[in-house]
Amino acid sequence: MxxxxxxxxxxxxxxxxxxxxxxxxxxxxxxxxxxxxxxxxxxxxxxxxxxxxxxxxxxxxxxxxxxxxxxxxxxxxxxxxxxxxxxxxxxxxxxxxxxxxxxxxxxxxxxxxxxxxxxxxxxxxxxxxxxxxxxERRCEPEDRPEDGDTDGFLERLIVFMEEQVYERNRPQFEGLFRELGVADESFTRLRKAVSGLTSxxxxxxxxxxxxxxxxxxxxxxxxxxxxxxxxxxxxxxxxxxxxxxxxxxxxxxxxxxxxxxxxxxxxHPGSSRGWEVDLSRILEFKRAQSVFTDVIRVALKLREQAEFSWVGLPAAAARLQRILTAAAEPLGLENVPAHKQIMAALVRWHRESDTVVMNASDAS
CATH class of the missing domain: 1.10.510.10 (Transferase(Phosphotransferase) domain 1)
Incomplete structure (x- = not known):
């Protein structure tokens, strides 16, 4: 179905x-x-x-x-x-x-x-x-790269990921990202890793x-x-x-x-031009993209029910470790955290998030 x-x-x-x-x-x-x-x-x-x-x-x-x-x-x-x-x-x-x-x-x-x-x-x-x-399009004309501008096309996807995923969710997830080795400079490294695409x-x-x-x-x-x-x-x-x-x-x-x-x-001749080099670069972008989306999704899934899923914690940490390892090169991650470190980071995020929620409730 x-x-x-x-x-x-x-x-x-x-x-x-x-x-x-x-x-x-x-x-x-x-x-x-x-x-x-x-x-x-x-x-x-x-x-x-x-x-x-x-x-x-x-x-x-x-x-x-x-x-x-x-x-x-x-x-x-x-x-x-x-x-x-x-x-x-x-x-x-x-x-x-x-x-x-x-x-x-x-x-x-x-x-x-x-x-x-x-x-x-x-x-x-x-x-x-x-x-x-x-x-009819959602995106503004200035957000649309010229036909053939493959670098500009990928840059708009990076900008979206940086602004609409990372920055928008920074207040709640910045500490977790930092513990996993991801920070503002990760986007600079990513841009360097994927730039120079063939038109x-x-x-x-x-x-x-x-x-x-x-x-x-x-x-x-x-x-x-x-x-x-x-x-x-x-x-x-x-x-x-x-x-x-x-x-x-x-x-x-x-x-x-x-x-x-x-x-x-x-x-359409030219549609595969430069694929031998560029395919791996775009795949690197996809691996990096998964880090920014899946860190948030995995963390939230652990709190999907009324209580934190301690049973699901080991599998969640293992998944994030795989995702971080796959994206280590384009994001410039020198050391991917160990499984136990990722579990500890998720637990700290959970407890700190609870504290923020409680403080907000007290203030109101």
């Missing part, structure tokens, strides 16, 4: 004229609570944002449904239909399973049938040039092509859902993000890289 996607101004599920017996859900995803329902003889997806969840991803287009309508006009076949019901746009429901649904997916490889269709998805996206995407012509990017956003219907056809992070930018960034999220075995990652280069060069 898919994780549906809906704009934030979507009509709430309970206001639609539907038979409650024909509603599936709620299905709780990371960012949304989803209902699948039959309205006007059409199965649609309705997604309501979870207010308590932090959003760490840059969004480019104002309406996902508007973007999908544009993509349909350009014959992108793998995207859900959009239907208007009661003056509101909804995405059609794709019946099927996610690529990550099978129990044997821990082998990490995908079948040849799925692999070939994924290559086709990249082929379709690289032909969608910036001027073809006539959909490539921009195109449509999904920017979140992982297993749960890939649906295989009963006929074996692959569909791509959750386009809310789609953007215009460096095509190599989409490949790097896909490889980072899919965790292919090495042989299939190499095969995907070679096939990606072949198809994008055939559609």
């Amino acid at each position: 898919t994780t549906p996607s809906v704009s934030d101004d979507r009509q709430p599920t309970h206001e639609l004229s539907v038979d409650p017996r024909l509603v599936r859900g709620p299905l709780k995803g990371y960012h949304h609570v989803t209902h699948v329902l039959l309205a006007d003889r059409t199965w649609i997806k309705c997604r309501e944002p979870r207010a308590e969840i932090l959003w760490f991803d840059r969004r480019c287009f104002k309406s996902e449904e508007e973007l999908l309508r544009v993509l349909k006009k350009h014959d992108i076949a793998c995207v859900p239909d959009v239907v208007a019901i009661g003056g509101t746009d909804f995405q059609g429901f794709i019946e099927g399973r996610t690529v990550g649904a099978r129990r044997w997916w821990s082998s990490r490889s995908v079948s040849d049938a799925i692999f070939d269709q994924l290559v086709d998805v990249f082929r379709e996206m690289v032909r969608i040039r910036p001027h073809m995407l006539q959909a 490539r012509p921009f195109c449509l990017l999904h920017a979140d092509l992982h297993r749960k956003n890939l649906i295989v219907d009963p006929r074996g056809r692959l569909w791509v859902i959750d386009w809310e992070l789609a953007m215009v930018g460096d095509p190599l960034y989409d490949l790097a993000t896909h490889l980072y999220l899919m965790r292919y075995p090495a042989w299939q990652e190499n095969r995907m890289t070679q096939e990606w280069c072949r198809v994008v060069e055939r559609v």
